[in-house]
Amino acid sequence: MLELDDLYLAGISRPRLQHINLKLTSNQLIGVIGANGAGKSSLLRGIAAVEPQLKGHIRLKHQDWLRLSHRQRQKYLGYLPQTEAPEWDIRIDELVNLSAQVTHSQLMKHLEKYALLTLKERRVSQVSGGERQRALLARATLSEPQLLICDEPVSGLDVAHQLTIMQQLHNHARTHGLVLAAIHDLALAARFCDSLLLMHNGELVQSGEPFEVLTEKNLAHCFGVQAEWFCKDNGVGWIPTPLQAVKD
Numbered sequence: 001m002l003e004l005d006d007l008y009l010a011g012i013s014r015p016r017l018q019h020i021n022l023k024l025t026s027n028q029l030i031g032v033i034g035a036n037g038a039g040k041s042s043l044l045r046g047i048a049a050v051e052p053q054l055k056g057h058i059r060l061k062h063q064d065w066l067r068l069s070h071r072q073r074q075k076y077l078g079y080l081p082q083t084e085a086p087e088w089d090i091r092i093d094e095l096v097n098l099s100a101q102v103t104h105s106q107l108m109k110h111l112e113k114y115a116l117l118t119l120k121e122r123r124v125s126q127v128s129g130g131e132r133q134r135a136l137l138a139r140a141t142l143s144e145p146q147l148l149i150c151d152e153p154v155s156g157l158d159v160a161h162q163l164t165i166m167q168q169l170h171n172h173a174r175t176h177g178l179v180l181a182a183i184h185d186l187a188l189a190a191r192f193c194d195s196l197l198l199m200h201n202g203e204l205v206q207s208g209e210p211f212e213v214l215t216e217k218n219l220a221h222c223f224g225v226q227a228e229w230f231c232k233d234n235g236v237g238w239i240p241t242p243l244q245a246v247k248d
């Protein structure tokens, strides 16, 4: 469904993205992982076509994605940037329905799915950071996009909402297409994602099933930690330890 061919994005001291080649099939939830500054947002912004300096080729369903008009891309794309502070202090239901413009009953159903029904009449300035994050994700998914790109969709959410949102992203992938999400919580990524893309210094170090990627070697090289993993029922957890002693 999505093909990335030699993506490159220049940076200040080093390229933000280099030599990114990848083919992704539909109906998958793909987690993009890596340490701070690894290039996760750069990759997602590049695919969302909001990085004008990006070099290389992207094909979505065999179409030259970067050459489509903004309007043509909007038919396929839902994008939740890393930090989006809404420009207008509008009501939550207006914010969610800003781009898709669905019917009242469709909107209510969607607000319920994202636990926003009781907040729908509040203004953006009258909700918490996590509630606003849920509203922005609800906005990105309202048109049921075939390509959904979310930059840290669960950062700042409480644990119950993290689990709900990860399950919804998984369901979205199965029903509508491809979902790419940058995720810092590796246990959540391992539990819900079909595949992981591990970024380091602007390069794609490895892609594959979660525990093919979350190896001792990769965790040490890309995150500077060693890890002990444990699985119970359908949950996955880990205890990371820094490789270098923390200085006082």
Ligand SMILES: Nc1ncnc2c1ncn2[C@@H]1O[C@H](COP(=O)(O)OP(=O)(O)OP(=O)(O)O)[C@@H](O)[C@H]1O
Pocket: 010, 011, 012, 016, 034, 035, 036, 037, 038, 039, 040, 041, 042, 043
């Ligand atoms: N506009 C920019 N111009 C030049 N370099 C940038 C720009 N934005 C980010 N960078 C640099 O590009 C590299 C990758 O940044 P990016 O935001 O993609 O990382 P990330 O993996 O998403 O990190 P984080 O987990 O901290 O959000 C970093 O070294 C960063 O300092």
